[in-house]
Amino acid sequence: MTNNLRSALKRGMRVAAAASTLAMLAGTSPLSAQELNALIWCDHADPALLQPFEEANGVKVNVKEFEGTGAGFAIVDQSQPGDWDVMVIDSIDVPRGVEKGLFEPLPEDKLPFADLFPEVKMDNKTVVNGKRYAITEKFGYNTISFNKTKVDPADMDTLSSLTGDKYKGRLAIYDYYLPVIGMAALAIGKKTADLTEADLPAIKEELLKMKANAKLVGEVTASQTALATGEVDILVGGGEWVTAGLAKENPALDFSIPKEGGVLWSQSLAMFKDSKNKDLALKFIQYVLSPEGQARLATSSCYWGMPSNKKAALTDNEKKTLRFDEQPAFLARAQAYPAPNADLDKKMQDMWTEMLQAQ
């Protein structure tokens, strides 16, 4: 879910990689050791997160938001080695960055790995050839968000409600292919980690049933707005990242992890191998993973999400909103984010395009 999450709130920032390089040259290139250059998602752009780090260390954090791992790598490809210090990345995509030779192994003894929720350490993705290249900083679920005053919450305990007639025309689908394909897989009893090309026809059929019930397929802002304004009552692919930030204004919004499960998303921080500020980059990662940094990241104005550090300094109300105490049960039922290889990924994206075009 996370790729579109950051893109939606920055629609106007959709630029080609070449333009981003120009922007870098114009103002965000590393001119001194007192600047940290970070490729980030929108939750890291919140001044409430960055300012305490900048003030404590007397540095400036230059951020560049990007949309999707592919676009992030494209920015890196068109930059000079050493231009960037840290990068936020889908945990499942860490091996791609390692394969491209981008990342520096992280010193495990200097980071709070023992404090992380064990289920989100994602060692199978963040550790390559025995070296850890990234650390999970935030996670959540792509599942069902709904307005509990408009739908029967009991119906939201099963994915089959999304394809039945009862809620026809009352759904929005979150426009990001991987998690929603994962949900469709869960609905037909497939494990998200074991998906193959042979599963795609059945998944497509499920997606088309959802589409037939949907009023729109929207990126974050559109789908969140549709749910918040009552345009739709259910958001397929939503989760705490949709409802938590709106909890104060609209307490009727809630999310469920259905009996078939939800799709676990997680984002990680990695350090660039060619960074010229590795000490500062490590400090930044340590700060984001600290209890204070985790609380600020979890409640970022862009979107909320669960902190990966169990010791995050959240208030009781924030924990309640994030359903912090229910995490063990949620994590037990959550399934991995689909992580297709390049060939399967292309086929999944084509299938998603077909779903969007279906009338």
Place this chain on the structure above:
Amino acid sequence: MSTKPASERATPWALVTPALLWTLCFFVLPFAAMALTSVTAKDGSFTLSNYAQFFENPSYWRAMVNSLQVTAIVTVVSVLLAYPLAWILAEQVPERFQRLALMLAVLPFWTSYVVRSYSWLLVLAQNGVVNRVLTGSGLFADPVQLANTRLATVIGFVHFFVMLLTLTIFANLKQLSPSYRKAAADLGAGPVRTFIHVILPLTLPGIVVGAFLTFVLAIGDYITPQILGGNNELLMPQLIMMQIGRRGDFPLASALAIILMAVVTVAYLASARWLKIERA
């Protein structure tokens, strides 16, 4: 052999050089880079596979068909609405109020394009003004789905392009000498006949210029269909953005963009004979 001195021969070139350099830097070179990218495989070799994908994948084709359909509807509806508006402004509004009327007509241009699109989303929403009127007046028992549809995209486009077309047609109408109408009347033609056989043909260049601009701007627009269309169908710009944003597949995005440019070129060639502004 030219008898003009060298300095005089050089003057026209000196005058057009800035424009040529501008075009070279900001159109020719980027276009060449895009064309090269579109035929370059990941390993750097030459390939036409990105173009082949467009022709082989029905979803991609569908995006082009959708784009052409939406753009055609928008262009026709905008012309049909803009012509009477421009006519009223040019012929019915007293001369001293024309400037004010024109300013009011183009007022929507003053607001952000994105804000305007989001505003339409709210107006057309289930709880929006239009549905409240429809249900409140008893015309419909339940709200109608207007937002997140092709109709919403068309409405958003038309709202914008009617203003553009009004300007081009208004300018054309104002350039028409009153003598044409007087001559037609002298020859016995009534108002309708004068309009069909005299005014309309003479204002055709203004209509075509505006329609062509509408076509070009609408077919390449990403914002309006993305905000108002609800992703219930994809148009070409959305498909291109998907390749960049999701896949980082710049070669395929470049190929799709060039195909879109080819379509615009065809539209230009089809309307080229009218794309000249001449004082009537």
